Amino acid sequence: MAAVVSALPGLSGVPSAATVLFPALLAVFGGLLLGLQQAMNGATGAAVASPLAATWVNFAVGSIFLGLALTAKTLAGGPSGPAQPTAWWMYLGGLCGVVFIGTAAVLVRRIGVLLLGMASIAGQLAGSIVLDAVLPSGDHAPGAFTVAGALLTFAAVSIAARRTPAAKTS
Structure with missing residues (x-):
């Protein structure tokens, strides 16, 4: 859901299935x-x-x-490739x-793997939004839908982090 929300502004000109799939x-x-x-x-x-x-x-x-x-x-004998970063x-x-x-x-x-994966993605989104806002690499800053999608991801992590107590056996 978070990915769909963050992608809403770009859905007007839907590219072919092959370029997305x-x-x-x-x-x-x-x-x-x-x-x-x-x-x-x-x-x-x-x-x-x-x-x-x-x-x-x-x-x-x-x-x-x-x-x-x-x-x-x-x-x-392949090409040597680009120079290494200096x-x-x-x-x-x-x-x-x-x-x-x-x-x-x-x-x-x-x-667990699931919560770690979800929390890692949430952290990547937060870091990406901050970097795009502070040091933009393109010509557009993160929009409201992108931020809303990231917030939904954090909400999902919060929900997944809640553990139900184990059932007690007599």
């Missing part, structure tokens, strides 16, 4: 993998009693995969990833 399906697939990753990170962190193990494994496997991909590209702040994304994975490995065991 494929990216949406990729996003759903990525979300499924993210939920699986969070569950596995939580299990890894619990097995060794430290979120650092899950964080290290994620970045070690990711680095190995990227190294293999770069090697394959180099051996195939400004120090452009590498903060990696630090954010380390913090996110470590935090998620701790939280997923306490609040």
Whole structure:
């Protein structure tokens, strides 16, 4: 519902199903993998009693995969690609990833994959709205429907966070 509300202003010129459906399906697939990753990170962190193990494994496997991909590209004689970023702040994304994975490995065991995923999305929306308002990358600021959609997401997180007490057995 929150996504529909935030997308209402853009529904006047509806694009073809192919230009919307494929990216949406990729996003759903990525979300499924993210939920699986969070569950596995939580299990890894619990097995060794430290979120650092899950964080290290994620970045070690990711680095190995990227190294293999770069090697394959180099051996195939592919184009060298764009230059690497030179400004120090452009590498903060990696630090954010380390913090996110470590935090998620701790939280997923306490609040579950669903609530962690919902809260992560709510946090992404809040951060995105702030960034678009303070440091806009396009020519339009977040509109009222976008903010309303984000607020609905926070309401959903609040509702999902309410836990019903377990039934007592005699």
